[in-house]
Amino acid sequence: MEPNIRNIAVLTSGGDAPGMNACIRAVVRTGIYHGKNMFGVMQGYQGLINNHIIPMNARSVSNILHLGGTILKTARCLEFKEDEGMEKAFKNLKEKEIDGLIVIGGDGTFTGAQRFGKKYGVNVMGIPGTIDNDLYGSDFTLGYDTAVNTIIEAIDKIRDTADSHDRLFFIEVMGRDSGCIALRTAVASGAEAVLLPEKETSLKDLIIKLKEGVNTKKSSSIVIVSEGNKYGGAWDIAKSVKRKFNHYDTKVTILGHLQRGGSPSGFDRILGSRLGFAAVNEMLKGATMQMVGLRGNEIKLTSLDVALHMHSYKLEDDLLEMTKVLSI
Numbered sequence: 001m002e003p004n005i006r007n008i009a010v011l012t013s014g015g016d017a018p019g020m021n022a023c024i025r026a027v028v029r030t031g032i033y034h035g036k037n038m039f040g041v042m043q044g045y046q047g048l049i050n051n052h053i054i055p056m057n058a059r060s061v062s063n064i065l066h067l068g069g070t071i072l073k074t075a076r077c078l079e080f081k082e083d084e085g086m087e088k089a090f091k092n093l094k095e096k097e098i099d100g101l102i103v104i105g106g107d108g109t110f111t112g113a114q115r116f117g118k119k120y121g122v123n124v125m126g127i128p129g130t131i132d133n134d135l136y137g138s139d140f141t142l143g144y145d146t147a148v149n150t151i152i153e154a155i156d157k158i159r160d161t162a163d164s165h166d167r168l169f170f171i172e173v174m175g176r177d178s179g180c181i182a183l184r185t186a187v188a189s190g191a192e193a194v195l196l197p198e199k200e201t202s203l204k205d206l207i208i209k210l211k212e213g214v215n216t217k218k219s220s221s222i223v224i225v226s227e228g229n230k231y232g233g234a235w236d237i238a239k240s241v242k243r244k245f246n247h248y249d250t251k252v253t254i255l256g257h258l259q260r261g262g263s264p265s266g267f268d269r270i271l272g273s274r275l276g277f278a279a280v281n282e283m284l285k286g287a288t289m290q291m292v293g294l295r296g297n298e299i300k301l302t303s304l305d306v307a308l309h310m311h312s313y314k315l316e317d318d319l320l321e322m323t324k325v326l327s328i
């Protein structure tokens with residue numbers, strides 16, 4: 001039986017990701033199309049606790065499709081992890097008679113949504129929004145494609161100067177404990193090596209690879225280091241390599257938060273629109289505690305629980321193999 005949902009709130013939480021605005025727009029307009037009252041929660045779970053919940057209409061989301069960041073703002077809210085914080089959040093939702101909550105965010109956001117939904121029986125739907133691509137059940141998370149493109153553009157620029165000076169660059173990219181960003185950007189920028197949190201690459205192997213480059217007359221080398229790499233960040237790796245292998249002038253670049261900003265790619269605008277549209281439609285059909293995701297160009301549902309606990313299988317094996325072969 002379809003639930004009688006009348007009032008739906010949407011929030012963005014955790015790290016912002018390009019495409020979140022396209023998604024907010026889709027959620028709000030799809031809800032309004034179905035005759036629902038729509039609300040935006042400011043600053044993720046912090047806004048639920050602080051009762052910063054605003055009514056939204058079709059015009060509240062005009063001209064945002066192309067904007068990076070999130071008009072609803074976002075936060076890392078520790079208070080929501082505590083029972084008292086959740087209780088406050090529930091009271092505020094209840095007072096406004098909000099019976100559906102759509103959260104756009106990553107693994108942390110989904111963990112919170114799952115606990116909240118279970119505890120208070122609120123209908124909850126998750127939309128995967130994080131540049132990290134660390135959720136199972138969606139081939140791509142919102143913002144990942146834009147971030148990968150932004151990083152490739154930055155590395156291309158570094159390659160120009162690396163090549164001109166015959167230098168070795170260690171470039172650190174984001175991804176917390178997920179190497180998806182590092183792997184894709186390594187393939188697309190022709191990096192000589194990539195260090196991932198999920199796979200062990202010994203320093204010895206890395207040095208052998210770089211030596212081969214010198215022997216075969218490579219003028220520059222680029223090593224992508226994922227921030228979650230077990231041997232440390234780009235600075236640590238650079239230091240250890242330099243100690244044992246001093247054939248290159250070595251430099252380090254930490255790309256940092258520029259990776260998260262910028263106008264969403266066409267892919268992320270479409271993905272955000274599709275996921276937002278689907279989340280509302282599925283919620284109105286009775287789905288709850290589910291994530292909407294893209295699998296093989298189809299929108300599919302995955303329970304929040306499964307989405308959270310299986311992401312380590314996402315690295316594409318062929319890409320891994322390719323980074324080694326195509327950089328000889």
Ligand SMILES: Nc1ncnc2c1ncn2[C@@H]1O[C@H](COP(=O)(O)OP(=O)(O)O)[C@@H](O)[C@H]1O
Nearest residue numbers: 014015076077080081105106107108109111112
């Ligand atoms: N165990 C938890 N219980 C309740 N809320 C949580 C939990 N883990 C994370 N959250 C909430 O989700 C927010 C976003 O999580 P975070 O890990 O920062 O980003 P992301 O959702 O992008 O992975 C946190 O700031 C917190 O409010």
Ligand SMILES: O=P(O)(O)OC[C@H]1O[C@](O)(COP(=O)(O)O)[C@@H](O)[C@@H]1O
Nearest residue numbers: 014015106130131132174175176260
């Ligand atoms: O902006 P902050 O709070 O320093 O967080 C940095 C982290 O956020 C991210 O950019 C995105 O991660 P989340 O989606 O989990 O928020 C990670 O890649 C990075 O480790």
Ligand SMILES: [Mg+2]
Nearest residue numbers: 106107108130
């Ligand atoms: Mg996360």
